[in-house]
Amino acid sequence: MTFHKYQGTGNDFVILDDRAAQFDLTNQPLIARLCHRRFGIGADGLMLLRNTEGYDFEMVYFNADGNPSSMCGNGGRCLVAFAKHLGIIDKEANFLAVDGPHQARVEADGTVRLKMIDVAPVQEAWVGEEDVFVHTGSPHHVHFLDASEGHTLAEFDVYGAGHDIRYDQAYDPAGTNVNFVETPADPAHPWPVRTYERGVEDETLSCGTGVTAVALAASQRGATSPVRLQTPGGLLEVSFDVRADGGFENVWLSGPAVRVFGGEL
Numbered sequence: 001m002t003f004h005k006y007q008g009t010g011n012d013f014v015i016l017d018d019r020a021a022q023f024d025l026t027n028q029p030l031i032a033r034l035c036h037r038r039f040g041i042g043a044d045g046l047m048l049l050r051n052t053e054g055y056d057f058e059m060v061y062f063n064a065d066g067n068p069s070s071m072c073g074n075g076g077r078c079l080v081a082f083a084k085h086l087g088i089i090d091k092e093a094n095f096l097a098v099d100g101p102h103q104a105r106v107e108a109d110g111t112v113r114l115k116m117i118d119v120a121p122v123q124e125a126w127v128g129e130e131d132v133f134v135h136t137g138s139p140h141h142v143h144f145l146d147a148s149e150g151h152t153l154a155e156f157d158v159y160g161a162g163h164d165i166r167y168d169q170a171y172d173p174a175g176t177n178v179n180f181v182e183t184p185a186d187p188a189h190p191w192p193v194r195t196y197e198r199g200v201e202d203e204t205l206s207c208g209t210g211v212t213a214v215a216l217a218a219s220q221r222g223a224t225s226p227v228r229l230q231t232p233g234g235l236l237e238v239s240f241d242v243r244a245d246g247g248f249e250n251v252w253l254s255g256p257a258v259r260v261f262g263g264e265l
């Protein structure tokens with residue numbers, strides 16, 4: 001089995017060319033082992049690139065725990081870069097993911113721009129005024145750090161607080177991803193974000209659907225499109241239009257998507 005390892009701002013993925021549709025989608029232990037950082041290749045998720053009628057390709061996504069999951073923004077961007085590597089696409093892609101069709105563009109500098117689904121208005125979350133919920137293809141709780149909490153994002157316990165919210169009964173049974181955000185002095189500056197990811201059950205270096213949720217939530221706190229988001233793994237940008245009903249359309253997630261290495265299993 002030939003595998004490829006990609007990363008998008010440090011959110012890393014094992015990718016398999018499964019156009020022959022030979023991979024057993026139910027083999028959860030194998031997927032979890034391939035993603036394991038000590039017993040496997042190591043990754044936050046695994047993706048299959050498959051053929052599907054009417055599209056350049058289909059994205060099939062699994063979290064590191066081996067479970068199929070909802071949309072992965074950084075994964076989608078990496079799979080577009082992989083499709084270009086295979087010669088399936090050139091600069092434009094039109095692919096199918098679990099949340100529906102997606103357009104994407106590969107820029108000359110390697111930046112991959114991915115069009116996300118239209119997003120419903122930002123919802124209040126049960127925790128407090130500094131918390132909201134946004135579904136950007138995957139579920140995201142967003143917590144804006146309050147200066148009165150007395151700690152910076154750099155020293156915040158993302159694992160502890162993220163784990164508690166992810167497993168809170170308010171999000172039963174599916175759970176949620178959890179993003180922690182520091183509000184910059186100037187909303188035009190990058191918004192620092194750290195994310196606890198469901199299915200990885202830990203902090204990851206970046207989450208594409210997560211920063212998309214943060215950018216849309218930040219638009220209610222003075223940020224205007226395009227919003228730049230600083231994750232521990234690098235800088236991402238989200239542009240969007242606000243609809244009359246408070247929802248969002250023309251949502252694009254942009255950033256690097258890089259092949260790290262490949263090999264045989």
Ligand SMILES: N[C@@H](CCC[C@H](N)C(=O)O)C(=O)O
Pocket residue numbers: 011044063069070071072073074075138139177197198199200206207208209210
């Ligand atoms: N890292 C992803 C999100 C992957 C899915 C997530 N772990 C979930 O289960 O919702 C991204 O870049 O969006």
